[in-house]
Amino acid sequence: MRRLRYSYHMSLSFERPAWEHSFKLRCFPSTDERQKISGERISICPVHFSSSERDSFGNMCIYGTAKQVHTLFSVDAEGIAETDIHGVIPAESHKAAVFKYETPLTRAGVSIREFHRSLEPRGWTGEFERAVYMMGMLCDDFSYVSGSTGIATTAEEAFTMRRGVCQDYAHVLLALCRLERIPCRYVAGMIPGEGATHAWTEVFDGGTWRGVDPTHNRPCDDTYIKISAGRDAGDCAINQGVFYGGGKQTQSVRVVVREV
Amino acid sequence: MKVTEEELCRHSDSVNEQLARYGVKFGIYKGGQFHEQLFPFDVIPRVIGHEEFAYLERGLKQRVAALNAFLGDIYSDRRIVADGVIPEEFVFSGSGYLVQCDGVSPPGGVYSHISGIDLVQGKNGSWYVLEDNLRIPSGASYPMIARELCMRSIPSAFTGGIVDNRNYPELLRHVMDYVNTGGHSVILTPGRFNAAYFEHSYFAERTGARLVTCEDLTVENDRLYFIDYSGRKEQVGAVYRRISDEYLDPVNFNRESLIGVPHIFDIYRKGNVAIINAPGNGAADDKGIYYFVPRMVKYYLGEEAILQNAPTYLPFYEDDMRYVLENFGRLVIKDVAEAGGYGVVFGDKLSAKEKENFMAMLKAEPRRFIAQEVIDFRDIDIYEGGKRVPRKADLRAFVLTGEEPVVWKSGLTRFSRNPDSFIVNSSQGGGFKDTWVMKEGY
Amino acid sequence: MAILSCANSGRLFWLGRYTERVFTGIRALSGRSGAWAEAESKLCFDGKNPESLYCSLMYAYDNAIVLRDEIGSDTFSYIQMAVYEMNSARKSPAPMLQLQKVNDNIAAFWGMADDAISDENVRGIIKLGKRIERVDLYARGDAGNDEIRREVTRLTYRIEKTGLHYDPETLSALNELAEAEDIDRPEMIRKVESLVDFP
Numbered sequence: 001m002r003r004l005r006y007s008y009h010m011s012l013s014f015e016r017p018a019w020e021h022s023f024k025l026r027c028f029p030s031t032d033e034r035q036k037i038s039g040e041r042i043s044i045c046p047v048h049f050s051s052s053e054r055d056s057f058g059n060m061c062i063y064g065t066a067k068q069v070h071t072l073f074s075v076d077a078e079g080i081a082e083t084d085i086h087g088v089i090p091a092e093s094h095k096a097a098v099f100k101y102e103t104p105l106t107r108a109g110v111s112i113r114e115f116h117r118s119l120e121p122r123g124w125t126g127e128f129e130r131a132v133y134m135m136g137m138l139c140d141d142f143s144y145v146s147g148s149t150g151i152a153t154t155a156e157e158a159f160t161m162r163r164g165v166c167q168d169y170a171h172v173l174l175a176l177c178r179l180e181r182i183p184c185r186y187v188a189g190m191i192p193g194e195g196a197t198h199a200w201t202e203v204f205d206g207g208t209w210r211g212v213d214p215t216h217n218r219p220c221d222d223t224y225i226k227i228s229a230g231r232d233a234g235d236c237a238i239n240q241g242v243f244y245g246g247g248k249q250t251q252s253v254r255v256v257v258r259e260v
Numbered sequence: 261m262k263v264t265e266e267e268l269c270r271h272s273d274s275v276n277e278q279l280a281r282y283g284v285k286f287g288i289y290k291g292g293q294f295h296e297q298l299f300p301f302d303v304i305p306r307v308i309g310h311e312e313f314a315y316l317e318r319g320l321k322q323r324v325a326a327l328n329a330f331l332g333d334i335y336s337d338r339r340i341v342a343d344g345v346i347p348e349e350f351v352f353s354g355s356g357y358l359v360q361c362d363g364v365s366p367p368g369g370v371y372s373h374i375s376g377i378d379l380v381q382g383k384n385g386s387w388y389v390l391e392d393n394l395r396i397p398s399g400a401s402y403p404m405i406a407r408e409l410c411m412r413s414i415p416s417a418f419t420g421g422i423v424d425n426r427n428y429p430e431l432l433r434h435v436m437d438y439v440n441t442g443g444h445s446v447i448l449t450p451g452r453f454n455a456a457y458f459e460h461s462y463f464a465e466r467t468g469a470r471l472v473t474c475e476d477l478t479v480e481n482d483r484l485y486f487i488d489y490s491g492r493k494e495q496v497g498a499v500y501r502r503i504s505d506e507y508l509d510p511v512n513f514n515r516e517s518l519i520g521v522p523h524i525f526d527i528y529r530k531g532n533v534a535i536i537n538a539p540g541n542g543a544a545d546d547k548g549i550y551y552f553v554p555r556m557v558k559y560y561l562g563e564e565a566i567l568q569n570a571p572t573y574l575p576f577y578e579d580d581m582r583y584v585l586e587n588f589g590r591l592v593i594k595d596v597a598e599a600g601g602y603g604v605v606f607g608d609k610l611s612a613k614e615k616e617n618f619m620a621m622l623k624a625e626p627r628r629f630i631a632q633e634v635i636d637f638r639d640i641d642i643y644e645g646g647k648r649v650p651r652k653a654d655l656r657a658f659v660l661t662g663e664e665p666v667v668w669k670s671g672l673t674r675f676s677r678n679p680d681s682f683i684v685n686s687s688q689g690g691g692f693k694d695t696w697v698m699k700e701g702y
Numbered sequence: 703m704a705i706l707s708c709a710n711s712g713r714l715f716w717l718g719r720y721t722e723r724v725f726t727g728i729r730a731l732s733g734r735s736g737a738w739a740e741a742e743s744k745l746c747f748d749g750k751n752p753e754s755l756y757c758s759l760m761y762a763y764d765n766a767i768v769l770r771d772e773i774g775s776d777t778f779s780y781i782q783m784a785v786y787e788m789n790s791a792r793k794s795p796a797p798m799l800q801l802q803k804v805n806d807n808i809a810a811f812w813g814m815a816d817d818a819i820s821d822e823n824v825r826g827i828i829k830l831g832k833r834i835e836r837v838d839l840y841a842r843g844d845a846g847n848d849e850i851r852r853e854v855t856r857l858t859y860r861i862e863k864t865g866l867h868y869d870p871e872t873l874s875a876l877n878e879l880a881e882a883e884d885i886d887r888p889e890m891i892r893k894v895e896s897l898v899d900f901p
Contacts, residue, residue, distance in 0.1 A: 022522030024511045051482050053526060056362035063511065063526050065480070094338050098362075101353040231359065242510045242522055282775050283767065283782045444705070452768050464771035471771045476707045489711035 002222045002259055006190055007078035008197075009254045010239065017069045018246035024063040026055070026228050027197075027238040028077050029189070035226060040079035046070050057185075057235060059228035075239075080260070083222040085211075096183040096204045098231065105232040106186075108175040109156035115141070116179050127182045128205035131212050132219065134176045135201075139217040142169065151233065166199040167233050169214040173201045174232065187211065188236040189226045192257045197238065202229060225257065264417045265304055269643045271414045272303040278409040284402065287455045294453050300691035301406055302642040306655065306673040313697045316379070316387060316657065317667040319567030322557055324375045324659040327392060327544050329560035331371035334543060335361050345559050346552045347576070349627065354549065355597060356542020358505060360512060360525065367498075367534040368439040368662065372541055374432070374500075375659040379567075381638045388570040388635055390654065392550060394541040396502055399672035400658050401459040403694045404428050407670070410694065421702030425670030425695075429466035431660045436469060436498045438662035439534035443495030444486060445469045448477070450503045450519060460502050469500065479523035484533045498534040499524070505539045547596040547630050548574070571633040575626035584631040585619060591631045593618070606634070640693070642675055651675045655695060671695040710772060711827055712901035713765040718831020720762035721781075725808045726839050727755045728801045746801070747792045759788050759804070772824050773815060780811035826864035833857040834894055837876075841890045850890070854880040861897070868898045 008027055025044070031037045042062070044050060050064030066073060102108065108116065119137055124130040145163040155175040158168035170186050177184040183204035191198045200213040200220060209229075211220030228236040239251070268275075276298075285296045308316070333340050334351050341348045351357060376397025378390045407425050411418050436445035447469050449460040464471035470486065477496065478485050485493040506514045509525040528535050543549070551572050554565035573580035573591075584591060588607040595603030610618060622629055639650035653675040658668040673693040731742060748754040766773070766781040784807035791800030812832070819825045837853045839845075854876060861868050876893045879886055 022511050024523075024526070049481050051526070053529060056360050056364075061526075063523055065522065094342055095362075097338070097341065097348045098352045098357075098359055101349065235359070240511055240515060242515070280786070281779045281783055283770075283778065452764075457767075461768070461770035462775065465775060470705060470707075472707065473709070475709065486705060487708070488705045489708040492705075494705050 001082060001084045004081045004083065004192065004223070004225060004257055005078070005260045006081060006225055006255070006257045007076070008190070009074070009076050010251065011072060011074040012239070012241075012249055012251050014071045014073075014245070014249050015247035016245055017071055018073075018243040019067060019069045021066040021070070021073065021241060021243035021246075022064070023066070023073070023239060023241040024061055025075055025239055026059050026061050026188075026236060027075060028060045028062065029079070029081055029225050029227050030054075030060040032058070032226065034083060034085055034222075036082045038080050038082070040077070043074075043076045045074050057228070057230050059230070059236070069245075073241075081225045083225065085220070085222045093204070093207060099183040099185045099204065100178060100181045102175065102178050103232045103234070104154065105234055106155050106171050106174040106178060108179050109160075111160045112156055112172065112175050113179070115159065116176055119176075122180070126205050127177075127203050128210050128212075130180065131173065131177055131182065131184065131201070131203040131205075135173055135212050135214045135217060138169070138172060138176065138214055142172065144169075144215060166215040170199045170201045171232060173212070173214045177201070177203060185209070185229045186232050186236055187226055187229045188233070188238065189224055189228075190255050190257050191225070192223050192259060194254070194256050196253050197227065197255055198224075199233065199236075200224070223257075223259075267417050268303045268305075268410070268414055269648070271410075272643055274413045275303055275406070275410050276301055278413060279406065282405065282409070283458065284405055285458050287453060287457060299402060300677070301402075302644075302675065302691050302693045303410070304641055304643055304648070305694040305696045306640055306653065306671075307696045307698065310698050310700045310702065313669065315566070317669075319387075319565070320377055320657055320659050320667050321665040322561060322563060322566050323377065323389065323392070323553060324372060324661060324665045326553065326556040326560050327375065327394060328371050328661060328665075330556045331394075331538070331541060331544050332365075332369065333560075335364060335540060340556070340559055343559070345555050346549075350546075350548050350552065350576075351543065353627070354543060354546045356540070356544070356546045356549075358540035358543070360529075361538070361540035364529050365531070366439070366528075366538045367441050367531060370435075370439055370661050371538040372544070373435045373439065373536045373538075373661050375661070375665075376656045377659060379655045379657060380570075380635055380653075381655070383636045383638050385638070387567065389550075389553070389567050390570055391547070392545045392553065393656075394537060394545040396504065396537065397656065397658070398456040398459055398502075399656055399674075399692075400428050400668065400670075401462045402692050403670050403672055405462065406692070406694045421699050423669040423697045423699055425668065425697075428658070428668055428670075429463065431666060431668060432463060432500070433467045433469070435660050435662045436467070436500055436534075436536065439536065440498040441532055441534055443484075443497035445498040445500065446472045446477075446486060446496050448472055448474070448499050448501040448503060448521075450474075450507070454502065456502065463500075474503075474519045474521050477521045477524070479521065479527055482527050482530060482532055484521070484524060484527060496533065498536060500536040505542065508535075508539060547594050548576075548627065551630060570635055573631045575622055575629055575631065580631075581623075581626060584622070588615065588619065590634065592634050593622070593629055593631050596628055596630060640673070640675060642677075642691070642693075644677075649679070651677065651679060653693070669697040706772070706821075706823060708901060710769060713769055714772065714824060714827040715831040715898075715900040717762055717765040717769065717781075718828040718833075719835040720758045720765065721808050721811060722832040722835035723758045723839065724755050724762065724784075725805055726836065726843075727758070728805050730843065731801065732798060746797070755801075756788060756792065759784060772819075772821070773828075774818050777811060777814045777818055780807045780814060783807045784811070823865070826860070827866065830857075830860055830864055830866065830898070833860045834897060837894045838891055841885070841887045841894070847885050850885055851880045857894075866898060869896065872897050 029037050046066045046068055048065050048067040052062045055061050143163045149158050149164040149168050155171035158164035159172050174184050185202050187200050187202050202209040202211050213220050230236045286299050340346050372394040376393035379387050381387050447464045484496045486496050507517045507520050510517045510520040511522045512525040551574050557565040573584050575581040575584050591607045593605045637652045640653040641648040642651050653673050656672040659665050673695045674690050676690050747756045763785050766778050770778050784804045787800050787803040791797040794800050837857050840850045872893050879890045
């Protein structure tokens with residue numbers, strides 16, 4: 001078990017004034033079967049009304065509207081996460097089926113299918129071991145190159161270039177697992193250090209969800225703080241918004257996680 | 261009957277003049293330009309006898325009850341999948357399944373408030389369901405206003421044996437009131453340039469529900485409001501929306517969408533507004549799911565389906581794939597993702613090369629297609645150029661669900677104006693007829 | 703009182719104005735004698751000239767079609783029929799006869815609106831649009847001072863009756879202008895156009 005202090009900062013700056021800005025934020029870790037969140041402080045600025053809910057994946061969302069004219073929109077969240085990967089409780093298996101099927105971002109095309117055919121056939125003890133094996137093979141053939149892809153890059157596009165960032169690693173592994181109908185999901189979260197948010201993959205195995213981090217080619221341990229999970233990065237968008245005005249927008253995110 | 265029909269034909273022009281007067285039109289885009297067109301009306305009605313309609317009514321209520329139960333199940337416990345009645349890929353990999361609706365219980369427990377069930381009658385008299393429309397089925401306004409205007413032009417033809425179909429607005433109003441969570445009921449239109457704008461405005465006039473566009477609505481403090489011209493806010497508790505799921509809420513669905521009401525879906529999830537029909541209904545009216553509807557009836561209601569599907573094959577199943585490939589030349593193949601008469605291929609109309617290509621596509625993506633026997637429709641006469649000529653026609657029956665499903669005693673009969681065509685869709689140039697349901701003893 | 707959206711209040715206002723513009727425009731044409739000249743045809747039927755009577759009627763229709771639920775199908779149908787008559791007037795060698803029918807329908811539209819629309823506010827906004835447009839048209843045209851005075855009186859009565867927001871100072875200035883022996887017509891047009899504020 002670990003105690004981790006996290007702080008998340010996101011700011012969206014607009015080239016020209018924006019107003020009637022409706023947003024839906026999904027950037028708040030919440031207590032689940034393997035992490036307990038305490039001392040949470042959230043601030044959103046500006047805001048006219050806001051409300052919260054859990055989406056259909058159980059992710060904490062805060063949504064609302066900033067009616068007033070603004071050129072900067074910022075979100076801050078901090079707190080303590082106590083994590084314990086051994087404290088797993090069974091997930092509802094009938095809810096896992098939706099994670100078996102490809103989505104537009106995780107669709108396997110020619111290059112992923114070809115790569116998949118080159119892998120050893122089945123014969124592993126469980127879904128988790130199979131995913132770890134595929135992750136290892138993927139990492140041998142894929143490089144981390146920051147800025148090489150964007151948020152709308154599909155698994156197939158990234159894999160064809162053989163490079164990408166954590167989102168792409170996670171998407172390609174999802175595409176591979178889904179070719180074998182292994183239920184698997186995309187996870188957005190944070191790991192110790194300073195920088196951006198991170199992304200990895202979870203595999204449904206023996207009635208529980210278990211994390212693997214293809215960017216680092218390792219199973220997830222108790223240094224991982226989960227923010228949200230979904231079928232792909234689209235379900236875990238940290239900020240979805242519409243507004244009038246605004247012009248060009250620039251988003252920056254800064255995450256700090258330290259063990260305490 | 262015959263005398264009446266001849267009388268109707270004599271007044272065909274005056275009825276169509278009346279329809280023009282009231283602007284009974286539909287919109288169509290041609291070469292990127294919007295045009296309003298009169299919806300051609302044929303004065304000879306489809307007549308359904310009392311007994312026959314009673315049979316259809318029982319079957320339609322049963323079918324819609326099962327479809328509503330299915331939607332409630334797949335967005336909660338998914339028992340039908342767990343019990344192996346429907347393969348999970350037909351539920352979860354279809355484009356109509358909206359994962360965002362998982363775990364939401366709509367107000368009143370109703371998913372498909374207004375269901376448009378498309379039927380055809382075979383030459384032997386038996387009825388077949390061709391398609392279920394559970395998203396935004398349109399068309400009820402046309403036979404309703406046509407009845408009104410025919411009665412005005414030819415009062416002598418209406419001697420009392422026909423069930424009045426002008427109660428549709430009351431049925432619709434009742435459904436809106438039943439699921440309303442508090443406040444006004446409104447009809448949400450994407451605007452004048454929608455194909456069915458006439459219907460939106462006519463329903464608003466006849467139900468007394470306000471016709472609104474997205475700009476008239478706003479979400480604040482987890483409630484939906486209509487903003488009036490003086491800036492006053494009035495709460496809205498039911499939205500009969502005539503815009504599709506993906507354009508409903510740009511914060512939750514299509515981010516590129518320029519229309520929609522931000523956060524309407526968030527407050528719907530909380531039970532603070534009713535959306536008619538419920539988002540996510542596409543999971544139940546997919547052409548692939550259609551195949552399983554008789555099984556749903558059995559599974560949820562413990563009854564045999566009263567209405568039959570057209571004989572359908574799913575290439576997804578090996579036996580069906582074999583059958584489809586062997587009998588390709590006499591089947592009609594439909595792409596499950598397409599609607600409105602598009603994506604429909606008649607096996608006998610393809611050249612050898614096209615056939616070969618199509619079969620390869622079928623083998624590569626079996627889940628994408630269904631195949632059906634071509635039903636030999638019973639023709640209905642239309643009055644054209646001073647003569648009666650037979651044409652293919654279907655029937656869209658409307659089932660409105662509040663506490664329970666109620667079948668509207670009429671329907672939209674659409675016909676193909678081209679004598680060789682089976683496609684009756686209005687966007688492809690078809691016309692419409694009134695549908696007369698007869699009272700007992702007539 | 704039924705609820706009315708901001709967009710619809712503006713549409714009702716412009717429906718009133720455009721129907722008046724067509725009505726008074728056709729009446730002005732009917733008083734002329736001599737052959738139907740090129741200039742009249744252009745003024746009347748040119749689909750590319752936004753000032754033409756044809757375009758004005760189309761703008762009225764564009765507003766009416768999205769107001770079916772406010773004004774009712776029966777009231778709407780007169781605008782629809784006016785459009786059909788305008789279209790046949792465009793093709794006719796003696797268009798005045800069809801234009802007369804356009805005006806018959808506009809007159810019936812006003813009558814029907816007055817009779818069948820139960821919401822006072824909805825009725826009032828259409829009438830207000832019509833009254834404002836008429837003062838504007840008369841001040842621009844060759845109407846006599848007495849005719850203008852009468853229309854200003856009718857407008858004043860109408861605007862005081864509706865609960866709509868208007869500028870009272872502008873209204874009294876308008877009445878002062880009307881009382882003058884020689885009416886300052888350009889100033890009157892400016893005042894009447896700034897009396898109310900609709901989208």
